[in-house]
Amino acid sequence: MATVETLLLPQALDGQTLYRRFVEANRGAGAIVTFSGRVRGETTDGAVSHLWLDWYPGMTEQSLTDIAEAAAARFDVLALLVAHRCGEVQAEDEIVFVAAASSHRRAAFEAADYLMDRLKSEAALWKREIGEGFARWVEPTAKDADDLKRWT
């Protein structure tokens, strides 16, 4: 069974540190794929200064664990790491970091892709974009729903 770690972080997320730690813990892996998601500085409404990611203590952590464990059961991976921010996240900062280790590349690519598609629509988080003169709650798009369907 693969090693699964999930982190919900109210403070800064440092993907580089997480990556180094993940590599160290998975020295035998032939492939490591990572994804770093960052807060876009611009939207159609204008310049974004920061996001507020609301969360439900307990339920949010459980949703990250459920998604990561489903990925571990589905793909031939050695280890998975999911780290997600909550609270206030500044523009251009990392909001999510995932890493997948496997013996060969395909499973690692697919696991990272799957993790991100599910996190977008199924992680118990609520995103609000705040910029100069606007603030809006973000809801998953039709594209996000299509992305999720790729795995059903």
Add this chain to the structure above:
Amino acid sequence: MQITVLFFGKVADTLGERQRVLDFADTDMSLFTLRQSVLGTAFASGALSRERVLMSVNQGLTQEDRSLQAGDEVAFFPVFSGG
């Protein structure tokens, strides 16, 4: 019976509160009834859409026909948006 109700995201914003503790004389109540009593006004005014509000009991996603018990923790929140 006492029920703790939590609100998150746009639902919390719309109601202007994150938590409410309610005491009901009726001990036989469904989530549907509770949702109507807490969010009925927001649905009627269009401030919230019934289809876009999810609900959980004791941190597990559930449907409106779920019956409630004293001490349950209920939450109402919009569809998720992470990543």
